[in-house]
Amino acid sequence: MRAHGTDGGVAQAVFRRFNALRPLSDEDTAALEHAILEGLLRAGPGEDLITEGDRIDSVRLVLSGWLFRHKTLEDGRRQIVNFILPGETCDSHAYLLSTIDHSITAATPVAYADIKRVRFEQLMAANRTLAEAFMCETLLSSAIQREWVINLGRRAAFERVAHLFCEIFERLRPVGMVDGNSCALPVTQMDLADATGLSVVHLNRTIQELRASGLIVLKDRTLTISDLEALKNAAMYSPNYLQLYRAK
Amino acid sequence: MRAHGTDGGVAQAVFRRFNALRPLSDEDTAALEHAILEGLLRAGPGEDLITEGDRIDSVRLVLSGWLFRHKTLEDGRRQIVNFILPGETCDSHAYLLSTIDHSITAATPVAYADIKRVRFEQLMAANRTLAEAFMCETLLSSAIQREWVINLGRRAAFERVAHLFCEIFERLRPVGMVDGNSCALPVTQMDLADATGLSVVHLNRTIQELRASGLIVLKDRTLTISDLEALKNAAMYSPNYLQLYRAK
DNA sequence: CGTATCTTTGATACGAATCAACTATCGTGG
DNA sequence: CCACGATAGTTGATTCGTATCAAAGATACG
Secondary structure, eight states: OOOSGGGTGGGHHHHHHHHHHSOOOHHHHHHHHHHHHHTEEEEOTTOEEEOTTOOOOEEEEEEESOEEEEEEOTTSOEEEEEEEOTTOEEOTTGGGBSSOSSEEEESSOEEEEEEEHHHHHHHHHHOHHHHHHHHHHHHHHHHHHHHHHHHHHHOOHHHHHHHHHHHHHHHHGGGTOEETTEEEOOSOHHHHHHHHTOOHHHHHHHHHHHHHTTSEEEETTEEEESOHHHHHHHHTOOGGGTOOBOOO | OOOSGGGTGGGHHHHHHHHHHSOOOHHHHHHHHHHHHHTEEEEOTTOEEEOTTOOOOEEEEEEESOEEEEEEOTTSOEEEEEEEOTTOEEOTTGGGBSSOSSEEEESSOEEEEEEEHHHHHHHHHHOHHHHHHHHHHHHHHHHHHHHHHHHHHHOOHHHHHHHHHHHHHHHHGGGTOEETTEEEOOSOHHHHHHHHTOOHHHHHHHHHHHHHTTSEEEETTEEEESOHHHHHHHHTOOGGGTOOBOOO
């Protein structure tokens, strides 16, 4: 059961991303596609894919839509610790842990593939390139997490939001989700506030500052970055943490 | 070449930690010990084990001493993104990535084992339990990283420092590095400030607040937690992110 | 014993949170 | 199709937490 033609079908973003991590042979691609097509699922905005405390027994690949990982304190303070974008993987290998320490919620309508643990382990055992690519996914998400730590710990609000926008843009680009200098930003300002550790009010003012500086246009859930280099400078953005694949 | 007796020898902390992740058979233990003893090395305080931008080709296990991972912005602002404590692993699998996005520096004299990539891959291929344990190490360090994101993003200074102290204590406990309700804290207040995203001055005042609340004693690089439950409450600490191993 | 590093204290400034409205947008049902 | 409530975005006023600046003690160190 092949997907339509050469565009990669429903899993195009996944293939693009994997190829950026490790070049896939036709055989690799076919094996991955097969596993994906066995477990296609959908979720609606606000729906939890994983809830803190769950045990999990599968790996999920996001075909389309945005999700976020988040943790909440007893008194309700919430922090989004990462976004999960098309082509990215939720918690590969995480079935090895007893329980999950955070929740994953769909921000938009989401299509994803659910690959059961046993199936996933077969795939990894049979195909070394895919195993390495999945491992890189895990390592990359750690690298992003580290960058978020310095973002929250050492960048001021203006830089922080600028940095988040640079990162999202650079993560969406390799999966073909940017159009010129624009990309979708299908989350509310409250979500952005919870991702940047700011209050909604201050986030709103910071975005207005970014607009006033002529760095971005944000309207109708679409982010346009007028001058990416200028935005990166403002954010002290250094992209090396995202481009971590080892050229063969 | 066995280590001395039943105490695990120089690598005692490593074995304790691995056993907490995955119970090791005698055979597992022997294989791991063998690999460790082949590559014993030392580093002094301030010495870099890994510098941002390096390519790496080995995995390191910390036998004794503290290190920290850190990232620095162009203008010198520094963020410690994690501590690496005895028994823990630096970047297992990270040789898959092209370059490393952060530096690792010794905070104290450190003894560690350097296992070359090829050797490490042999070990993983030959021993599934060890492979899973190393994978868990990677996943756990991600979980800690996520917790640090919420710590920096949503906890106030007092809670934040309290949380860090709870976490360090709970990470040192399973490797036998706590003594009653005390543990070593062999880092400067500047390091703690860079780990919590605070200024040194404010960190100092926060520690004094914690002392005044009777929650901790911190003197001569020794942290004593008078009432761990009270400290956890103050920090809104929930330990589940550290206890992630799946009972067999 | 003198110097560098680390810790502590005080005074002041500023960035971001909070509180309270108000406006705009979106979805939905009458 | 419009009215309505709910959700999202925006604005102003004020408070508070934390940074910054400056300097004094304390401690470690060669």
